[in-house]
Amino acid sequence: MAQTKLEARSPLMEAAVGFALGAVGGCILGATEDPVDKTLAVMTTVEPLKPVMEEVRIVGALGLGTLIGATALTTAMTSVVAGVILAAAVASVFVATRSCGASHTHSVGLWASAGLAGAFGTALSGATLGVAVEWIVKNYGMVGLLWALSIFSVLKPPLHFVFKFLWKQGEACCTLGSETLARERKQIEITESQQRQRVAVQIEQRILTLEKGGSNSGMEHQTTWANERRQREEIERKKMESEEAEMEQRTIQDWINSVVVKHVDFLAFSGIPMTVVAVVTSGFGVFGYGGHPSVFIVLLVLVAVIAYLLLKSSDFKFWMLVGCMGMLATFVIAMLTLHAGQVVVTTAMKMQAAGQKQSREKISARMNHQSCLEALNAAFFVAKLCQLGLGATVGGPLVRRAAGEVKVIVGAALLAGGLLAVVEVLAPALGEGGKAGALLGVVGAAGVSVGAAAAVAGRWSTWPGTLGTIAGLVIGALGMGKGHIVNIGLQVPVAYVFAMTNPF
Known part of the structure; x- marks a missing residue:
């Protein structure tokens, strides 16, 4: 669909309206910062880190970084896709049974019901996956997590054909609802x-x-x-x-089907590159080569080859882009994990040169602790960026399809705020893993609002509207995010890039 400008207003009015809309998206983004940071702080204390520290000797620093990074990104991607598919299913049923194009009230009901289902599905699936990952690590360690991630990645491609078949059958059943229009x-x-x-x-x-x-x-x-x-x-x-209602119904249903197909392909294939990287590097660690320099060389070559093959594809698709980005993010997490351990060694050597001798066991324990700490911090932050970006890929296209910038921005912000409150109330029952996964789902819902605001910034007819929207987004995020300049400074550009991407 061609991008159109918003209704022309005076420059001052555009700046004011843009600032207000941007501030709504920025505030909900900033509101997620503190709960996420607190959850991460609890997860990186000594007690939760014990199961991870015991396993770092097996898979090595690089294996630990790639494994935790791939798991965090897989969890984030899966929860977003689950929310999108649930929202699409609800919207499809609504379109078929209520003939949404017939009135403005039905259109509002469509977006409201789909948004609620999507936000709930994202948070619920995130919490479920978080609990599952926490249970696997506590009971089976990193090797168990490696097996679970591998099996999940192998099962996704065949299952996506089954899901597409079931979706077509459901679509055929939903078309019976068109008897109302008939x-x-x-x-x-x-x-x-x-x-x-x-x-x-x-x-x-x-x-x-x-x-x-x-x-x-x-x-x-x-x-x-x-x-x-x-x-x-x-x-x-x-x-x-x-006739107009029937045409609108058919147009929306076709778009919903396109969204579902793209996201099912994305879920099935985008995680394969980073899973392959995690399996290879962890395999070196399991066989006793976790600290060997050759692992780094193999990892670098593997990432380069996979990225080259994907980017060279003549039929380049959205999942390939995100797959490459996820694999590169996993590589960065592995490098940060390895670097954290090397910093400990360097510090110990300087202390030893100054006459402060330390035992090899103490240095090794500090290396493992610092590596685990860095792996979790980096993986969680990258997963949050992934969740925010994927949410923005939903919010941006919705605004460009004239779904209503106010409805999308404010509605997604309200849903994210409500989910945030529910997660805080249910935190004792969810546990740390479940709470972390649910909060990532909330970030995804907030990403819809931020992505919609970013898309609005590019659709004003004058520069004051664009600059006002960007200013509202940044100021709102910094204000509610308690001045986390580095985090916000990275998240806003990521949300903008993904909001401008049209995967459909």
Whole structure:
């Protein structure tokens, strides 16, 4: 769909409206900062880190970084796609049964129901995956997590064909709901036919009256013809509205199907590159080569080869782009994990040169602790960026499809705020893993609002509107985010880039 400018206003009005809309998206983004940071702080304390620290000796620093990074990104991607698919299913049923194009009220109901389902699905799936990852790590360690991630990645491609088949069957069932429009169209045709027959009878009666020498100027006939004309105009109006509603219904359903197909492909294939990297580097660690320099060389070559093959593809798709980005993010996490351990070694060597000797066991324990700490911090932050960006890829296209910038920005912000409150209330029952996954889902819902605001910034007819929206987004995020300049400074550009991307 071609991008169109927003309704023209005065530059000052555009700046004010843009600032308000941007501030809404920025505030909900900033509101997620503190809860996420607190959850991460709890997860990186000594007790939760013990199961991870015990396993770092097995898979090595690089293996630990790639494994935790791939798991965090897989969790983030899966929860977003689950939310999008649930929202699409609800929207599809709503479109088929309520003929949303017939009235503005139905359109509002469509976006509200789909948004609620998407936000709930993202948070719930995130919490479920978080609990599952936490349980696997505590009971089976990193090797168990490696097996779970590998099995999940292997099962996704065949399952996505099954899901597409089931979606088509569900779509066929939903089309039965179009009988409402069919009945309306049939009723209009019957009414139109009856009106034509009635007019034909009246014409015949009028002809007979004239043949018998009757009057041709009675008020009764003029009134009759005026009523018939009004009825004809009313029938034409209803017929046009029905055709427009049916066309709108078909257009929305086709777009929903396109969204589902793209996201199912994305879920099935985008995680494979980073899973391959995690399996290879962790495999080196399991076989006793976790700290060997060759692991770094193999990792670098593997990332370069996979990225080259994906980017060289003649049929480049959205999942390939995100797959490359996820793999590169996993590589960065692995480098940060390795670097954290090397910093400990460097510090120990400087202390030893200064006469402060430390035991090898103490240095090794500090290396493992720092590596685990860095792996979790980096993986969680990258997963949050991924969740925010994928949410923005939903919000941006919605605004460009004229879904209503106010509805998308404010509605997504309210849903994210409500989910944030629910997660805080249910935190004791969710546990740390479940809470972390649910909060990532909240970030995804906030990303819809931020992405919509970013898309609005590019659609104003004047620069004041664009700059006002950006200023509101940044100021709102910094204000509610308690001045986390580095985090916000990285998240806003990521949200903007993904909002401008059209994967559909």
